Amino acid sequence: MRAMTDISEISQIVGISLLVAGTSTLIGSVVGIPLGVLVALKEFRGRNFVRTLAFTFYGFPPVLAGLLVFLLLSRGGPLGFLGLLFTPLGMIIAQSLLIAPIVMGITISAVTNVSRRLYDTALALGADGRQWRVTALHDARVGVLTAVMVGFGRAISEVGAVLIVGGNIRGQTRVLTTAIVLETSQAHYVEATIFGVILFAIAFAVFAALQRLQERGFV
Amino acid sequence: MRGSRNTLPWPSFVTVWRIAFALAVLLILAGLSLSLNLHPRTYVLLATTTSARDSGLLDYLLPFFETDTGIGVRYIAVGTGQALDLGRRGDAEVVLVHAPDAELVFMAEGYGRCRSPVMQNEFVVVGPPDDPAGIFGLTNATLAFSKILAAHARFISRGDNSGTHIMELRLWSWVGYTPSPATDPWYEESGQGMSATLGLASQLGGYTLSDDGTFLVHAASLDLLIDVRHDPPLQNFYSVIPVNPDRHPDVNVDGALAFARWLVSSRGQGLIGAYTVAGMQPFHPNGEDRCGP
Numbered sequence: 001m002r003a004m005t006d007i008s009e010i011s012q013i014v015g016i017s018l019l020v021a022g023t024s025t026l027i028g029s030v031v032g033i034p035l036g037v038l039v040a041l042k043e044f045r046g047r048n049f050v051r052t053l054a055f056t057f058y059g060f061p062p063v064l065a066g067l068l069v070f071l072l073l074s075r076g077g078p079l080g081f082l083g084l085l086f087t088p089l090g091m092i093i094a095q096s097l098l099i100a101p102i103v104m105g106i107t108i109s110a111v112t113n114v115s116r117r118l119y120d121t122a123l124a125l126g127a128d129g130r131q132w133r134v135t136a137l138h139d140a141r142v143g144v145l146t147a148v149m150v151g152f153g154r155a156i157s158e159v160g161a162v163l164i165v166g167g168n169i170r171g172q173t174r175v176l177t178t179a180i181v182l183e184t185s186q187a188h189y190v191e192a193t194i195f196g197v198i199l200f201a202i203a204f205a206v207f208a209a210l211q212r213l214q215e216r217g218f219v
Numbered sequence: 220m221r222g223s224r225n226t227l228p229w230p231s232f233v234t235v236w237r238i239a240f241a242l243a244v245l246l247i248l249a250g251l252s253l254s255l256n257l258h259p260r261t262y263v264l265l266a267t268t269t270s271a272r273d274s275g276l277l278d279y280l281l282p283f284f285e286t287d288t289g290i291g292v293r294y295i296a297v298g299t300g301q302a303l304d305l306g307r308r309g310d311a312e313v314v315l316v317h318a319p320d321a322e323l324v325f326m327a328e329g330y331g332r333c334r335s336p337v338m339q340n341e342f343v344v345v346g347p348p349d350d351p352a353g354i355f356g357l358t359n360a361t362l363a364f365s366k367i368l369a370a371h372a373r374f375i376s377r378g379d380n381s382g383t384h385i386m387e388l389r390l391w392s393w394v395g396y397t398p399s400p401a402t403d404p405w406y407e408e409s410g411q412g413m414s415a416t417l418g419l420a421s422q423l424g425g426y427t428l429s430d431d432g433t434f435l436v437h438a439a440s441l442d443l444l445i446d447v448r449h450d451p452p453l454q455n456f457y458s459v460i461p462v463n464p465d466r467h468p469d470v471n472v473d474g475a476l477a478f479a480r481w482l483v484s485s486r487g488q489g490l491i492g493a494y495t496v497a498g499m500q501p502f503h504p505n506g507e508d509r510c511g512p
Contacts, residue, residue: 019246026243075309075467083469085310086264086295167295170278186273187414187437 009171014198016088017175020162021155023092028099028151033144035100036107037137041115051108057101062094063160069094070164086167091175094161099151106150110143111136142214149210156203176202262291263474266303266311268382270340271457272296273414274432274501279494284481290474299382306330306460309467312475315482317457318382331460332476333510335483338491338502339456342386344447345417345434346372346426360428360450361393368396371405373425377416378408386453387428417441430455432501439497457502459483461510476510483508 039050071077073085073093084090115136122132137144159177166173168182176199183192271277272294281292295305299318305311307330315337316322325331344354344363352372354363367374377384378400391397398406407425409416413433420427421441434445459482461475481487483506491504 023243023246026239026246030240030243075469080309081469086293169293169295172293185269185412185414187418187440 010195010198012171013174013176013179013195014202016173017156017177017199018202020088020091020095020175021152024095024099024155025148025152027092027096028103028155029148031096032100032103032147032151033107033137036104036144036147037111037133039104040108040111041133041136054101054105054108058105060098060101061160062098062158063164065094065098066161066164069097069161073165085165086169086173088166088173091162091166091173094165095155095158098158098161099155102154103147103151106147107140107144110140110147113143114139145210145214149207152206153203156199156206261471262293263313263471263478264311265292265294265313265315265478266301266305267294267296267315268299268302268317269296269412270317270430270432271315273412274436275496276432276491276494276502280487280490283490284478284487287486288477288481290477292478306462309462309470311462312470312472313459313461313478315457315459317455319456319458322458322460325460330463330466332463333479334458334460335479335507335509337457337459337482337506338488338504339454340430340432340502341448341450341455342383342428342453343431343434343445344426345420345429345441345443346446347421347424347442348444349424350444350446352426354426354446355444357447358449360390360447360453363447364390365394365396367426368394368398371403373405373407373423374398375416375420375423375425375427376400376406376408377413377428378410379412381412382455383413383428383430389452390428417443431499432496435496435499435501438499456505479510480508482506483510 036054039047039054069090070085072079073082073090074080075083075085084093118136118139119132122135127135157177159181162173162175163178163181166175166178168174168178174182176195180192180195180199183189183195265277267277273296277294277296281294285291295302295311297305299316299321302311302314302316303318303321303325306314307325307328322331322334326334342360344360346352346354352363352367352370354366357363376387376398400406400408407423409419411419413429414437416427417429417434417437418441419425421443424442426446427443431445431448434441434443459479461472461479462470464470464472482491488504488506491502491506492500494500494502
C-alpha cells in the first residue's frame, strides 16, 4: 500500500540525493583537482605537511563535519544569518568539505606517479611550465577520474553529515541514506531495503557510465 | 597511455575542464537560489520528538494546516532535549514536545513566547501473551514492575536515556530496586528506539515500557499485548511552544504563532481526536489556547 502512494516521494528522495551528492562532488572536484595538481607538481615549503593533511582528511569523520557545519550555520553561529541550516545547500557545504580533500589526495597520488615518467620527455619537447602541468594532469586523467568517482561514492553513501545538517525533512532534505536510517528505526525493513537497492543501483550506474567513458578514451 | 606523446592535448582538455567548471557554478547557483528564496522563511520549521513522527500524526495533521492557512510546515524529529535546543538557538520557530520540567525551564529562560497544552497519551506496560509475571489487567505499573521483578520475567529496557527510559527508571525507583544488565540476567538493554525495542521484546518474549502511540502503530506485527494502562503517573503531556521573537527576531513569528494556535483550536483538536491507528486513538486532545491575543 505504501509503494503505490510513494512513487513520487521516492523519486523526490532520489532527486535530492543526486542533487546534493552531484553538486558536492563538482565543488569538491573544482577545488580538489587544481589543489592536488599544485601540490603534486610545485615545490614549496610545507608541501609534505599539506600532503599529509590531505591524506588525513580522507578519513575525516562525516558526523564531525556535520557537527561543525551545523554549529557554523545555526542561527547562533557565524553564518547563521544566511538561514542555510536544514536546507540542501547546507548539506552541500558539509559534503563538499568532506569530498575536496579526497579528490585532492587521490589527484596528488595520480599526478605524482605520471609526472616522474613524464618530466624529462616534456622538457625535451620544449614544454613550458604551464604546458607541462596540463600535460601531467592529462596523462593522470584516469587517476583523476577515479578521484572524482571515489568522491561521488563518498557523497552519495554518506549519512552522518547530511542527517545533522539537513535534518531529514520530508520532501526537502531527506536523501536515500537518511531515509534508510529512518525506515530502519521504525522497523520498516522492506522500505529500508528498497531504498538500499536504489542507492546501490545509482552508484553502480554512475560508476559504469564513468568507466565506459574511460574505456572509450573520452577522458 | 605511455606519457610520451608528441602533441600536447591542450584544447580538448581545457574545454572539458571549463564545461565541468561551468556546470558546477550553475548547480551551485541553482542550489543557492533554491535555498535563499526561502529567506525570509515562508515556511515554519517545527522541532518535535520522534514519537510525534513515528506515530504518523504529523504527516496526517500538517496537510490540513497547510490547506487551512496556506502556511507550509517542515519538521525535524529529534530527541526532546535537542528539539528544545533548536528552539533555544532560533533554528526552529516552534517546538512540540512532551517534557514538562524541561519546558518550564525553557519558558523561565525566556525562549518561549507562550506554552499551550495540546494533547496527551500514556505509557503502557506491554508483554508476551502468556504473561509469565501475571500482570494483565493491572492499572498500577509500579505493582506490575514488582511482579516482573519477583517472577524474574524477561524485561527489555530502552537503555538510551530517552523520555521513555527515564520513565521506566522512575518506576523501578518506586519499586525500590535498580535492575542492572550485569547482575540481573532477566533484564536487558536494547540501546535502541521504541520501534526496535518493541520488535526485540516481541522476539524474545519479554516485557517492556512503551508509549501507547508507537505500540499501536506496530501492534499488528508484534506478539505483544498491553498489560497495564490508565495509571495516572504514566500520562504523557504534549505542549506547543512558539519561540520568543524578542530572542530571535528573524524567525517566522506569525507562522509559528498561527501553527501553535491552530493546533489547540477546535479544528486542530478535532483532527487530533479523529486520528486513529488500527482503530485505536493514540493521542487524546486536551488543548487550551494560552497564546491568544
